Amino acid sequence: MTLTNVESIPGKTIVEHYGLVQGSTIRAKHFGRDFMATLKNIVGGELKGYTELMVEARQQASDRMIAQASELGANAIVNVRFTTTSVSQGAAEMLAYGTAVRCE
Amino acid sequence: MGPEIESAALIEWLNLFFVATPFLFLILAFITGKSAEKRHYRSIKLREETWHHIPAITGKQLPGLPEINSAELVVGSVVVSIDYFKRLLSGFRMIFGGEMKSYSSVIDRGRREAVLRMKEASPKADMFLNCRIETSTISNGKGKAIGCAEILAYATAVRFRADV
Structure with a gap:
């Protein structure tokens, strides 16, 4: 991927677009x-x-995004963005999203 | 009579200890925070010189770039917090307004560190395209919580075709 x-x-070159894929995780601190x-x-x-x-959380979020993309049959994700939000005191949400595509 | 006087003296000592502890923390924070900052800036400057030959650009493509062979996403991140002494200083700054130098130096260090980590994650790249830097507050430090911010740098690392 x-x-x-x-x-x-x-x-x-991109030959096919599959649309938005995303993966997220909410982590509390230890x-x-x-x-x-x-x-x-x-x-x-x-x-x-x-x-x-944060590195672990981001890795998990992008793994989930990649899993979603490979389910669609994509072999690449373009325009990947990361965002972080603190949902509550001591917990953070990590979101990764992008466009799944097939390239050659 | 003897033990009572002793216990009174003990309580006095304990009181002194509790009063002095925040000041001790302040002094500790001032000394260690300052030296840590200097050390960090030295390391940042050294590493920035090392990685200077691989540019990270915010543009998506530059006209006249050689043909690109491979591309991958690289990420670098760091969580930074401000020391106890500077936090107190910034409390005073809140009253008068103006630039909060103590905070800007911390965030500046974090940002440069994040970019360096991003570059170090892909040492064989020829260029980093579309470099983005994001800062987010994980916790604002109200009450017992720790005030810290995460800085994330990400880009597309590309390698040029070798035969061109």
């Missing part, structure tokens, strides 16, 4: 990580535990 965030796949992050919060800087959490 090829993913790009431009309208085309550079170097290839107690232990939260505790470490609270400590880290005093001195500032990167919160590594949270970065990992």
Whole structure:
């Protein structure tokens, strides 16, 4: 599966469009990580535990999007966008969406 | 008489400890936060020079680009928070208005770090097209919560055809 965030796949031609595909996940933070992050919060800087959490969540969201696209018979997704929303205190939603296409 | 005086002294010491703790945190935050920021900026500058030859552009295509062989999506992200001392300073800034320098330096560091991570995720690319940077607040830090923001950079990494 090829993913790009431009309208085309550079170097290839799109032969069929399948429309919008999306994948999302809502993640809550882990107690232990939260505790470490609270400590880290005093001195500032990167919160590594949270970065990992977001990376995992984004990976899962794009995996779901890819699963949806391959169900349709697509072999690439163009114009991929990511958005993050905090749904409630301590939980974040990660959404990945794009246009499923078949390219040659 | 003796133990009572001792316990009174103990309570006084405890009081002092509880009063002093926030100040200790402040000093700790000021020293470590400052040195961490300096160290981070040094590392960012060094890595930016290393990756300078692979441009990340916001455009989708440039006229005159060589033929493209392969394309893939690359992502880099970082979650940053501001230190205790700067948070206090920014509280004062809220009263008078103006630029909140302490916050802008944190977000600036995060943004440059995210772009660098995106580039490091695809070291063999020749160019990054359609680079987008997004910032989102995960938690606003009200009450007991931690105030932090996530910065995400993503782009399409392309490789040019070698034989051209």
